Amino acid sequence: MDNWSITRSKQTAPATYNKEAERLRHTLAFVLERGVLQSNFGAHLKRRRVAKPKIAVPTREQFRLLLAELRRDYRARGAGDLVEFLATSGCRLSARGNGVLPGVEGSQLARR
Numbered sequence: 001m002d003n004w005s006i007t008r009s010k011q012t013a014p015a016t017y018n019k020e021a022e023r024l025r026h027t028l029a030f031v032l033e034r035g036v037l038q039s040n041f042g043a044h045l046k047r048r049r050v051a052k053p054k055i056a057v058p059t060r061e062q063f064r065l066l067l068a069e070l071r072r073d074y075r076a077r078g079a080g081d082l083v084e085f086l087a088t089s090g091c092r093l094s095a096r097g098n099g100v101l102p103g104v105e106g107s108q109l110a111r112r
Helices: 002-011 014-033 060-072 079-089 093-097
Strands: none
Touching: 002 014, 060 079
16 A cells, blocks of 8 residues: 555656545455455545645736637637636626626626
């Protein structure tokens, strides 16, 4: 079990390893409950730390190019306007989805 843990943790991303180790622990616990094994060999497997993704804020020029690309793509109808609205207003997508502006009583946003 330790050899698997060492080898697998080097081969995969931390989130993948954690999912596989959890599945293995649950499987071995199930087999242990059924009396097939005497002990759960996977109980000692530790979770690996998953790094938080780094947020890259685009420059004004990159943001302008992103908006232009979204508005040019016919499959992203209205996406450029929505992205610009969310970026410049400080709203979250859930506030737009509910059709209200936070802090503005009785406000309604036009929906497409």
